[in-house]
Amino acid sequence: MSDHVPEPLLELRGVHAAYGSIEVLGGVDLSVPPGTVVALLGPNGAGKTTALKVASGQMVPTKGSVFVAGRDVTGVAPEELARRGLTTIPEGRGIFPNLTVRENLQMATYAGVPLGRVEEVAYERFPRLKERRSQLAGTMSGGEQQMLAMARGLAVEPKVLLLDELSMGLAPLVVEELYGIVAAIARSGTSILVVEQFARTVLGVADVAAIMVNGAVRRVGTPSQVEHELSTAYLGG
Amino acid sequence: MRTFLTATIGGLSTAAIYAITASGLVVTYTTSGVFNFAHGAFSMMAAFMYWQVHVAWGVPTLPAIVLVVFVVAPLFGALIERVIMRGIEGTSEVVKIVVTVSLFVALLGLANVIWPPTQSYTVLPFFNNAALSIFGVKVGWARLIALAVALAVAGGLRFVFTSTRLGIAMRAVVDDRSLLQLNGGRPGRTSMLSWAIGAGLAAIAGVLLAGEQTLSATTLSLLVINAYAVAVVGRLRSLPGVFVGSVILGLLVAYGQQYVSSEAAIGPVSLSGAVTAIPAVMLFVVMVLQPQDRLEARGATRVPTAARMPSMKLALWGGLAFVLVTAALGNLIAGPDLFKVAGGYLFALVMLSLVPLTGYAGQISLAQMTFTGIGAVAMAAWGASGSPLAVVASVLLCAVVGAVVALPALRLSGIYLALATAAFGLFCSAMVFNQQDVMPGLSRQVPRLALGPFKISSDYQQLVLLAVTFALVGIGLVALRRSAWGRRLAAMKDSPVACATLGLNLTATKVAVFALSAAIAGLAGSLAGRTFISDEFGLPASLPVTMLAVVGGIGSVAGAFMGGIFLGAFPIASTVFAANAIGVFRFVSLPVTDLVAFAPGATGVSLGREPDGAAPQMAAGFRAVGESVPSLVVSFAGFAALWLLARLDVVGGWAFVAAVLVFVLAVVPLLPLLFNPEDMGRKLATGIFVGLCTVVTVFIPWDTAIASNGMRALVIVLWAVLVVRTAIGVHGAVPDVVPRGPRTSPDMVGIDTPLTRADAVDAGRVLGIDEDELDLVTGRSQ
């Protein structure tokens, strides 16, 4: 099913995953080729977040493997993957609410970029963050928090970027701005896997779209190919 | 004026020590989310260690300090994090509290073993107590050093936490551990470091305190409880708050010591303990002044298996059987042993009081023995003739006192209730149980119950009374759990936020449970029918109660009994083992009595592995045996082998009984897990362990080692339970059922698969509704 482009930067092969005895992923195959934006779509509870947790090393698959740049990284700790250039912005707000904006950015430096550079990139793209750099991140608005999270994704110049439900609970205008940045990051050569529940927000920037239903990838194609299939997926098909 | 100045300077230097200790407490709490009740015990260990290195081994002051504060203590802290605290990450507040309380008890036991209290340990103050004159007041160098160190600590911590990446990462771990990982930080290392710093700060305080008085393990460990009051000023999180609180408390205590004479009294109430009670009073005042906590949606992330509720029928028959077995066993036990066994039953009853509070409602109390004490003293005062009315009055008094104590803390989060109850325990020790009118000569006889013409007159009747009371209260608690109110408690434990949005008044419900719990503890005291000394109602006596109740499995009545018998068993075991120095243990050079001092705490610490306690684990094991063919085969083969050994007279009668019991309780329930091919190393270790235990059991000379039959039976039961508990500790948590294979996600049930009864039962169990009740609730019948 996957496109036959050169070696994918991130690949899940036959991944099964479970919470305790409840299996939620039943053989997921997914690949993110270099320089592309892949959108992973699907209804609530389909297992998208779980698939992302497996990709980022937060969950170890019960079966199957994860490859990054052709190397098997199944079972490698998330912090190691993060240091090797795989950046994840998790569901909800990917920030530390009780740290200041600047301290949040300092945490991004574990990925190997010095603080000065991180701040420079972040403040240039989001001048609002500069004004608030000594404010506690948790006291900012939802949109500003998500910008801070994105600033990390931008500044550490990852090889692969994983984004989970960037748009959740945000005003359409903010979402548009954020996806503008996703497109910009993609142009700089980073491969991106974006998870979204609602397709409209993301299909504009995606090169490939995959639909996940009930723990398995059901369809992969170009955004326009999959678009009309989405409604059936949401009705439980 | 001179005395005022002296007191002020003295108070400030005490404040310095509080500040150092409390900042250690705050550092570990903010960075690991675990409030370390053993922090004082860390200080205590450091003080003794300093004595060991400096006095016993003659190492000069400075290298000795460096060794203790900068090497041993940080390593110890890091080790504790790695081995214990990491395991309880994501468990409930109760488990976290109990694990550190257990660590406290274990370290206290360990210190008493290494540095026996029969000896005296003194360290000279720094510079041989040389003094400097400030404004005409002589101030010891030691005090000035304390002040300087506190300032250095304040500056150092501020720098580390705001200006270094590691320090910021330590704060980030608390906010979101997995997000830190996603950033590339290493939370494990960060947490270890924060525990190392916490332990280092505890050690500094310990070394500074060492010169102040003759070292006593208990006093030193408890002294640091003063730091709790100080930490609460900063809501357990703010370091500046800690320093402000320390100054206030330090000065209050110093002025108290200066101006309140030990003979002072208000009417008949002696104020001799008033100064000791200041920290506890301050803790309450600060708590009352604090605004209500925001409800935190974040709770335990590791979901405990929902405790199965016994049916009413099982509870009734179980209660009856329990009384009959007690009556039969009691008949076999002779005089003084009977008294000790009754002691175990009394503890079991006290632990039962934690079943509604901790097991059902997820709250905790560290002062149950204090309520027992209030019940006992009230009974002694009002019911000299043993009248049941006096029992009722005592129980009501405990309920009211419990409600008043809990109210301020319950508006805040769970940790505050633990602190408030600990403070209440200390307060009562200092201000109530040491009053001449309350406990003349620090002891008091509780009259035995008289029901009309029938008066409890022997230890045997007393034992049966306790068993009957335990059974009745236990049945009552099962009924309570099955009632609508019981379901509300369970819901509150699972999700306080959801309950609040449904309009339940959480505080009122919590206060009611706490009052019920205090009432049951008071009931135990009023029915005790024996003489108590005031120490039995102190905080060090209450901690093991809460700890072992949780270890036994606090969600269930059986768990409470297991814990009580455990606690009652340790003194029994130590006398039995000390008298006989049993052959099997002789080759282990550790004297068994020492082991006994250390064991309760150690079992509590292992709780991190199975937060649900022992009883539900065993029950889960038994249920699974029926589903596993190899387990059934091995079970029968084992029985046959034991029976054959007994038949051929290879083993004696008692050894056979003991071996069968160990086999049934420890080996059989673990079999299905051992045959489950995951994590073979641990399985193997557990298998070898239980196998060895069975063999050892067979070869203990039961017939000669212990004198009376009843005692033998009891020791055998205890031994079996101990084996089970340790085996579970070796293995780690036992899953409720062996995995059943793939299932659809609960969210999809009813959408792409039909809703089956099994799904409904699963959902019901989580909500505390069990199978036979389900139809009632859903209004459907099968």
Ligand SMILES: Nc1ncnc2c1ncn2[C@@H]1O[C@H](COP(=O)(O)OP(=O)(O)O)[C@@H](O)[C@H]1O
């Ligand atoms: N921590 C968890 N424990 C148990 N089940 C979970 C947990 N997280 C998610 N699930 C279940 O796994 C399934 C997939 O969830 P998730 O990956 O979050 O889906 P999505 O992100 O597509 O909405 C859901 O049915 C959900 O109920």
Ligand SMILES: [Mg+2]
């Ligand atoms: Mg999701």
